[in-house]
Amino acid sequence: MESERLTIEREELYCQVWAEPIFRLAPKYGISNVALKKICKKLNVPTPPRGYWAKIQNHIRVARTPLPKIKYDQPKVHELNMNRSPVTKAKPEKPGPTLLPEALEVIERIESWPAIKVLKNLRNAHPLVKKTLEELSEAKPDNYAMLRPSGLLSLRIGTWAFEGIRKNWNDGKSKVVEDGLKEFLINLVTIADLKRQRRLEDAERERRRQEDLKTMQELERRRQEELRRLQDLENQAVRWTKAAQLRAYVAEVEKKACSSDLPAEEQELVTSWLRWAREHADRIDPLIGDAWKGPSIPKES
16 A cells, blocks of 8 residues: 545646535545545635525426635645555546435435534433343353354445445444444435436336337237228228129019010019019128128228
C-alpha cells in the first residue's frame, strides 16, 4: 500500500456535486458524505438543496446555485490523503442505480441529518429494544454449540439481489455498527426502491403481455370471422349456380312438355312439378329474399 495525495479543485468539485448526489460521489473519493460536505463548505462550493434530485428525476428544470467568487483568503483546492494500492489502470466506475424521486428525497433527508450517535446506556428504550436486550443477555449456546453470544452487533439487509450495494455491517476492532447507521438507512431505502421499481417493471411487463395476448386473440377472432365469411361466400356461390342450373333444366322440361301432346291429366302433373321445381330453385337461390345481405357482405366498421 502506498499513500497518495489527491488534489480536489474547487471548480471541478462544484461541477461534480451538481452532477450526481453526494452520497454517490463521496465513495468515489473514498470518504464519507459528511467529509465531502465539509470539503464543499471549506471551498465555499454550494450543494444542491433538499428535493433537487427528486425534481431532476421528474424532468423538472431547476437552476443551479452559482459558484460564488472566491475571496482572497479562501483556498482554491483541497488535498486529500488516500491510501491506495498501486495499479496500472483504474477500473471504470459503475454508474449508481437510478432511483425514483420519492426515494431520492428520503435519502437527501437522511443525508441532512447530523451524525447518528447511540448512547451506551439507553433510557426510555422502545419495548422491542428492551426485550431484545433481555433475550440477548440470557442467550446460551444451542445443543450443537454453534450459536454463542459474542457481544458483537451485526446489521444485515436480507437480500442477495442488487450486487454492488453493501448489505452487511458488523462490529469490528476499530469501528462499530453504529458508525454506519446512515449508510445502512440509505442502502435500505435504495434497495427498497429498487425492489419497488422491479415490481413496477414486472407489472408493466405483465400489462404488456396481457395487451399482446388480447391483440393475438383479436387477430385470431378476425381470422376465424374472415374464414367463416369466405366459406359462406363460396357456399352462396354454389347455391346460386345450382339454382341457375335447376331453372335451366326446368325450362327445358317445360319446353319439352309444351312440344309434346300429353293428355290433360299428365299435363296437370307436369305443371305441378314445374311449379314445385321452380319454388325449390328459389329456396336455394341466395339472391332471392335477403340471403344475399348476410354476413358474407363486409360491414363498414
